[in-house]
Amino acid sequence: MGLESEGDKSSDFNTYNAKAKMDNGREGLRGWLNPTRYGWERVSYWLQRLTGVGLLLYFIGHVYETSSLVNGIDAWNSMLELTQTTGGHIFLMLVIGASTFHTVNGIRLIFTESGLGLGKPGRPDYPYDATSLNYKQKSGIWVALLLAAIAMFYGGLVMFGDAS
Amino acid sequence: MSEEQNKIKLRVYRTNYSNDYSPRFDEYDIAVKRWTTVLDALLDAKAYSDSSIAIRYSCRMASCGSCGMKINGKPRLACYTKISELNSHTIVCEPLANFPRIRDLVTDFSQFFAHHKKIEPYVHNENVPTEVSNNDDLVEFKQTPEEVDKYLQFSYCIKCGLCYSACPTVATDAKFPGPQALSQAYRYMADNRDDGEKKRFKIIDERHGIWRCHFAGSCSNVCPKGVDPALGIQLLKGHLMGVSKHDKKIARVRTKEE
Amino acid sequence: MRRTSFKMTLLKLRESQIMKIHYLTGICAVFFVAIHILFRVVMPFGQSLEYQNVIANYHNIYYVVLLELILIFVSIHGFNGLRIILLELKQSDRWESIMTILVLAAMIGIIAYGTRTIIVGSGL
Amino acid sequence: MTETLSYDILIVGSGLAGLRAAIAAASKHKDLKIAVLSKVQVMRSHSVSAEGGTAAVLYDNEGDNLESHIYDTIKGSDFLADQDVAERLVNSIPKEIIQLDRWGMPWSRRENGRIDQRKFGGYSFPRATYAQDKVGFYEMQTLYDTCLKFDNISFFNEWFCTSILHEGNNFQGFTCIEMKSGDFYNIVAPAGIICTGGAGRIFSFSTYAYSSTPDGLDMAFRAGIALKDMEFVQFHPTGILPSGILITEGARGEGGYLINSDGERFMKKYAGEKLELAPRDVVSRSMITEIQNGRGFKHITGVDCLKLDLTHLGEERIKEKLAGIREIGIKFSGVDVINEPIEVRPVCHYMMGGIHSNLNGATEFNGLWVAGEASCNSTHGANRLGANSTSECLVWGTITGELAASYAQKKKNSSINIDNQQYLLEEKRIYDGIFRGRGDVNPYEIKKTMTDTMDAKAYVYRNENDLAEGLRKIRSLKELSWKHVNDQAKEYNTNFINVMEIDSMLRVAEVVLMGALNRRESRGAHSRIDYPVRDDNNFLKHTLAYYDGDKGPRMGWHPVVFTRYAPVERKY
Numbered sequence A: 001m002g003l004e005s006e007g008d009k010s011s012d013f014n015t016y017n018a019k020a021k022m023d024n025g026r027e028g029l030r031g032w033l034n035p036t037r038y039g040w041e042r043v044s045y046w047l048q049r050l051t052g053v054g055l056l057l058y059f060i061g062h063v064y065e066t067s068s069l070v071n072g073i074d075a076w077n078s079m080l081e082l083t084q085t086t087g088g089h090i091f092l093m094l095v096i097g098a099s100t101f102h103t104v105n106g107i108r109l110i111f112t113e114s115g116l117g118l119g120k121p122g123r124p125d126y127p128y129d130a131t132s133l134n135y136k137q138k139s140g141i142w143v144a145l146l147l148a149a150i151a152m153f154y155g156g157l158v159m160f161g162d163a164s
Numbered sequence B: 001m002s003e004e005q006n007k008i009k010l011r012v013y014r015t016n017y018s019n020d021y022s023p024r025f026d027e028y029d030i031a032v033k034r035w036t037t038v039l040d041a042l043l044d045a046k047a048y049s050d051s052s053i054a055i056r057y058s059c060r061m062a063s064c065g066s067c068g069m070k071i072n073g074k075p076r077l078a079c080y081t082k083i084s085e086l087n088s089h090t091i092v093c094e095p096l097a098n099f100p101r102i103r104d105l106v107t108d109f110s111q112f113f114a115h116h117k118k119i120e121p122y123v124h125n126e127n128v129p130t131e132v133s134n135n136d137d138l139v140e141f142k143q144t145p146e147e148v149d150k151y152l153q154f155s156y157c158i159k160c161g162l163c164y165s166a167c168p169t170v171a172t173d174a175k176f177p178g179p180q181a182l183s184q185a186y187r188y189m190a191d192n193r194d195d196g197e198k199k200r201f202k203i204i205d206e207r208h209g210i211w212r213c214h215f216a217g218s219c220s221n222v223c224p225k226g227v228d229p230a231l232g233i234q235l236l237k238g239h240l241m242g243v244s245k246h247d248k249k250i251a252r253v254r255t256k257e258e
Numbered sequence C: 001m002r003r004t005s006f007k008m009t010l011l012k013l014r015e016s017q018i019m020k021i022h023y024l025t026g027i028c029a030v031f032f033v034a035i036h037i038l039f040r041v042v043m044p045f046g047q048s049l050e051y052q053n054v055i056a057n058y059h060n061i062y063y064v065v066l067l068e069l070i071l072i073f074v075s076i077h078g079f080n081g082l083r084i085i086l087l088e089l090k091q092s093d094r095w096e097s098i099m100t101i102l103v104l105a106a107m108i109g110i111i112a113y114g115t116r117t118i119i120v121g122s123g124l
Numbered sequence D: 001m002t003e004t005l006s007y008d009i010l011i012v013g014s015g016l017a018g019l020r021a022a023i024a025a026a027s028k029h030k031d032l033k034i035a036v037l038s039k040v041q042v043m044r045s046h047s048v049s050a051e052g053g054t055a056a057v058l059y060d061n062e063g064d065n066l067e068s069h070i071y072d073t074i075k076g077s078d079f080l081a082d083q084d085v086a087e088r089l090v091n092s093i094p095k096e097i098i099q100l101d102r103w104g105m106p107w108s109r110r111e112n113g114r115i116d117q118r119k120f121g122g123y124s125f126p127r128a129t130y131a132q133d134k135v136g137f138y139e140m141q142t143l144y145d146t147c148l149k150f151d152n153i154s155f156f157n158e159w160f161c162t163s164i165l166h167e168g169n170n171f172q173g174f175t176c177i178e179m180k181s182g183d184f185y186n187i188v189a190p191a192g193i194i195c196t197g198g199a200g201r202i203f204s205f206s207t208y209a210y211s212s213t214p215d216g217l218d219m220a221f222r223a224g225i226a227l228k229d230m231e232f233v234q235f236h237p238t239g240i241l242p243s244g245i246l247i248t249e250g251a252r253g254e255g256g257y258l259i260n261s262d263g264e265r266f267m268k269k270y271a272g273e274k275l276e277l278a279p280r281d282v283v284s285r286s287m288i289t290e291i292q293n294g295r296g297f298k299h300i301t302g303v304d305c306l307k308l309d310l311t312h313l314g315e316e317r318i319k320e321k322l323a324g325i326r327e328i329g330i331k332f333s334g335v336d337v338i339n340e341p342i343e344v345r346p347v348c349h350y351m352m353g354g355i356h357s358n359l360n361g362a363t364e365f366n367g368l369w370v371a372g373e374a375s376c377n378s379t380h381g382a383n384r385l386g387a388n389s390t391s392e393c394l395v396w397g398t399i400t401g402e403l404a405a406s407y408a409q410k411k412k413n414s415s416i417n418i419d420n421q422q423y424l425l426e427e428k429r430i431y432d433g434i435f436r437g438r439g440d441v442n443p444y445e446i447k448k449t450m451t452d453t454m455d456a457k458a459y460v461y462r463n464e465n466d467l468a469e470g471l472r473k474i475r476s477l478k479e480l481s482w483k484h485v486n487d488q489a490k491e492y493n494t495n496f497i498n499v500m501e502i503d504s505m506l507r508v509a510e511v512v513l514m515g516a517l518n519r520r521e522s523r524g525a526h527s528r529i530d531y532p533v534r535d536d537n538n539f540l541k542h543t544l545a546y547y548d549g550d551k552g553p554r555m556g557w558h559p560v561v562f563t564r565y566a567p568v569e570r571k572y
Ligand SMILES: Cc1cc2nc3c(=O)[nH]c(=O)nc-3n(C[C@H](O)[C@H](O)[C@H](O)COP(=O)(O)OP(=O)(O)OC[C@H]3O[C@@H](n4cnc5c(N)ncnc54)[C@H](O)[C@@H]3O)c2cc1C
Pocket: D012, D013, D014, D015, D016, D017, D018, D037, D038, D039, D040, D045, D046, D047, D048, D049, D050, D051, D052, D053, D054, D055, D135, D136, D159, D160, D161, D162, D195, D196, D197, D198, D207, D208, D209, D211, D212, D213, D215, D216, D246, D248, D349, D350, D371, D372, D373, D374, D386, D387, D388, D389, D390, D391, D393
């Protein structure tokens, strides 16, 4: 045995890639697509992503939609008609809900991820309740959900009320 | 006085990754008492039903971190989970998610340990030698109980990997250090004997570093030791953001007379 | 692969700096989008979307600046969000640099495309 | 073909002793390549369970002194300790405490920022240095984290060592199995340190981790090194039922009471001065006497027990200083110690005996040292004082690590030629003898019967009949056809490991019983009702046991080293 290969045997070397045969066991996308197991914070994480991606898609669509402006009134109106259907209204309601949730929860997250509103570390006493999963945080999520629901409801009223 | 006995079904995930991939579940009927833990039940199955169950365990008192596994869908310590508290007649044991699998319930921790090592989890101090070499050095750091409390919680970590297994970012990102390693970075930063935060900030403020935590909180949700890694990580981010002010005074060693 | 100097500076940004930008653009977006939506509410919703009303808005220089800022901020925020998700999905240097470039390109594309609408619409 | 790896120093065991030795060696010579092998992963070793404290003299300005710690240790040992060794322990440990502090150990502190200490059994001063009630855990964490500083330490996690390679009396290496792949390896080095810890799993009711089996002891034993003083097994007064998990002595150190079914603090009858804080052997014997006199409680499992009362300490004190045992009580016993007393019973806790070694931790082989609980350099004699064991691990970890480093440095360039015969024989022993063995007796049942036998026959009080019967039972178990492994897979075969462990347990259990039979006196933890007094004329000497094939051990004696203290009667 030469000296070079010896290091590889010890466990602190990263054998992860070398043993390609081993199942890497990662949950993959299923990991974050399933928000049900670990409490509200996980739901927030999941929704923040979904709404973020959703809003991005909407935003791209929206920029495209408004670009019909340059092609004159007919192009604009035919574009606008797409949203004046029931389906279009429901879609817009979802966008309203998504943006409300994403915004409100996003503002909470900006505080949280800057270490604010989480409580202080201290001696944990059994049974252990994590201070970071406190009610301030949870209510932030609930408020975001609630506001999103209200916004969707209001938006629905406006749009469907307007259409009739 | 005799205790009532209950029968439960233990469903154990079985496979050997070097030979064949096709996993299956084996079922064992186990008699349990009020205090029987999942580990007890598994060892019972191993001793009397099927000795080929591969399982990792040692202390049986939730201090070594060996026996992490997914029990009824959630990462838990087998020795710390009583069957009676699961409220179920079927107990499903699977290997921890997000770890490469070796066999049955046993997973490979080398990458997890490597992440821990990478954040340089030891005291850096420029002014006080960390090695005590002569007897003049026989003086300790001065650190009050309040200063201990600032990091103590994070040193409860037994490296069981449950948090790593629950975290949704770890589920896809192999380079993300994970809640365990990141909370240890905070542990040393909060310890006033250490002045190595500049170095550690450099290590974790990376593309796949601390910012890939989006406060899913699942790590703190499953941690059996009350470490609350999510808290440490967010507090650390606060420092990186420049929001939290840095008022740590590096401890000095006491003088001989004190 | 040769790196352009632009990309070099981007690569030199610490992730914490990028996240600061992410949060800042997020917060700014709250205000701007709020104003943008308020414009929808000053008159009945359907009416506000009529062509001449929209064009009229576009001729208001403050509104144009607002729109342009929304466009830039939301693009940066949104596409950085996308970049984050993509980074976490798969780890290899190749994937990461391709995705960074693609996301950057898409972001610039959208900003450019939106800016064209704004410029033409405002009749500048 | 068996692969051979080579290093400069091999350390078996990543407990406190092993990690401390690794750091000592790595910092002494930076270019030595050090391998730490362990059958469990790092931070999984039994040492993480140590709870109460590490004894050291820190406050000589407040009345403590080294002399007193030395004398307490020797008196605690019932004068069987080698006195030069005890002196070495006491003189070296304060430095280790400070060293750990520099490395980041979260010692519990006094208000003024200095390290705090608590009372512990058998000491005349509060000198158990503590960190809540997770001392061993924090020490392990601190040492492991510090190890990561050194690039020349490589960890071999989950490598099971099976035997020592040697050429005559010169150490050459170990044979081991990498559990993950199931491959068999030789690892050679000029120097080795055995830190495989205690063997308390040869008892059923035990505070030890499941991994604390005597395979390390057995490995040395089979290679021809003596095991010393194995009959001295410490029974800790307070293990909870039914699991045997420990309630630290720190609970009594903080002021806990032991009570019998009359609600009486019975220790005043047995140790009027020190009460609950008498040494463990004294307290355990008192408890069994109480139980035998009908003043015990019955646990729901039907086992006799007594109660440990902490309720008067108050919620705040318990949460701050005994958080871990509160958790253990609630989780594993269903009792919150803040509100009610907890049921306890003497439980196998420590092995004073181990691999025969001298003041420096050197064994009978050149180039091989031993440290920690696996060693018997005779610090603890017939009874260890609480908190002296982690001290021993740290002190001899350092000593052996440094000695091994110097030795390896000298031998760095000489090559090692191992004798093929040896590892072929070992391969034959474990693969033909065990892995491919045949039989119809379930090895796990053998283990259960054996450990139950030890519980019944070699507990706190012993006598000739019981011991002889126990020995007969163990020998008859050895005869049965249980050496077979049902699991024929190569990878991560814990069944195979378990059977090898059981093999070593039977051999070492036999040594314990033989030693206990031969020692016809009561000394420290070894208490014979048929010979109730200490007999300094005949037995003031260490027991040695050498391997002698399947016939069972060959017994011998070894003198005790005295420096300053003549044996006197022990009173507390
Ligand atoms: C519950 C409990 C509480 C305690 N509390 C205290 C206390 O408060 N104060 C005190 O001073 N002492 C205490 N002790 C005693 C003390 O913890 C131990 O004596 C000490 O930790 C032993 O450390 P060690 O390093 O020698 O061995 P261990 O920590 O037992 O480590 C043994 C190592 O050897 C490895 N090993 C074993 N066999 C093999 C093999 N064949 N191949 C490869 N590797 C192998 C194991 O994997 C492990 O890594 C306590 C003990 C118990 C059980």
